[in-house]
Amino acid sequence: MLIKELKIEGFRGIKKMGEPLKLKKFNLILGRNNACKSTLLQALCLFPSPYETTVDGNTPRIFQLVSQTSQNDLTPFLYRYAGKADIEYDSRIGKIKFGIDKSIHLYIERQLSWVEYGSNIVYSDEIQKMLAKKSSEELNSISIMLTDFSDQYIEKLWNIIEKEDAHISVPVDFINRCIDEKFTEITLRHHDLYMRKELDGKPFYVKFSDLGEGVKKFARILLVLSSIKPELVLWDDFDSHMHPSMMKIAMEYLSRSTWQTVIATHSIDALSQIPDLDTKDSQIILVKKGSQDELIHKIFTVDEIDTLIEGGQDPRKLVDELGL
Numbered sequence: 001m002l003i004k005e006l007k008i009e010g011f012r013g014i015k016k017m018g019e020p021l022k023l024k025k026f027n028l029i030l031g032r033n034n035a036c037k038s039t040l041l042q043a044l045c046l047f048p049s050p051y052e053t054t055v056d057g058n059t060p061r062i063f064q065l066v067s068q069t070s071q072n073d074l075t076p077f078l079y080r081y082a083g084k085a086d087i088e089y090d091s092r093i094g095k096i097k098f099g100i101d102k103s104i105h106l107y108i109e110r111q112l113s114w115v116e117y118g119s120n121i122v123y124s125d126e127i128q129k130m131l132a133k134k135s136s137e138e139l140n141s142i143s144i145m146l147t148d149f150s151d152q153y154i155e156k157l158w159n160i161i162e163k164e165d166a167h168i169s170v171p172v173d174f175i176n177r178c179i180d181e182k183f184t185e186i187t188l189r190h191h192d193l194y195m196r197k198e199l200d201g202k203p204f205y206v207k208f209s210d211l212g213e214g215v216k217k218f219a220r221i222l223l224v225l226s227s228i229k230p231e232l233v234l235w236d237d238f239d240s241h242m243h244p245s246m247m248k249i250a251m252e253y254l255s256r257s258t259w260q261t262v263i264a265t266h267s268i269d270a271l272s273q274i275p276d277l278d279t280k281d282s283q284i285i286l287v288k289k290g291s292q293d294e295l296i297h298k299i300f301t302v303d304e305i306d307t308l309i310e311g312g313q314d315p316r317k318l319v320d321e322l323g324l
Contacts, residue, residue, distance in 0.1 A: 002231040005090035010079040012039040015293035026255045026282035029264045037264035041234045051120045093130040143232035149220045157227040166226035178246040214241035239267035248273045275306035
């Protein structure tokens, strides 16, 4: 498991946290709008370095989190756009911390004290060794924020996708289980993605752009994950464009894979699938912002959520019981 605990202070809309957030292998974050669910995922996305690029871009990942005109402006990451933000991770390689004010400060804990690295290059080299990654590309792909990846990016991965047989397994083993059509293959033709199906024994190719939003987003995500194989998968607005049957298949896939997963959702349908997952290392995290912008959370086990659902209760409403 990559990250065991997360501490945040002064980052984005979070003034402070009531207590550190302990993570398991599979984590589902639930809360109201503007309860900082996305902020938690953004903080996790910065690990192991805010300067590393995301898998599908060349921009440092911290500047891909918000829309802004200047990469020299760090104020969008500061609570009330001033002061300093601190993000601390307890990970499988030890404790790492980022401080953000007018610049980004990088720390690694050594013998119970923080050592600051003035050079991003030196820091990245050290982190790469600690994580046993052979290249900067491997370091960049250690964590991934799932999005609607472009066909152009998937084309760059196509040789790996074909080598892993994902162009066949994605439609046959996953997509077909949650739609009424039967596709046999994903193909790349003239720089565009197509789904292959057969009608009266003859092949027919459907452009990805003509598929439903949920199908093409889920298919692209599965193709990317099959080739990148990250250690940490982050998925915000998990229920967007997805039928409950597709959510169930997605959650089964994520929970049974080797990586650590953190999902943010509002959906009771996603919650109802939790008891059916094949994992003992999973939890549901309810979050709420207090009157002073402190982030409060409460953790529920799978059995506790299962009991609530069987009793006809809506676990989403439990945010009112967090004590504020």
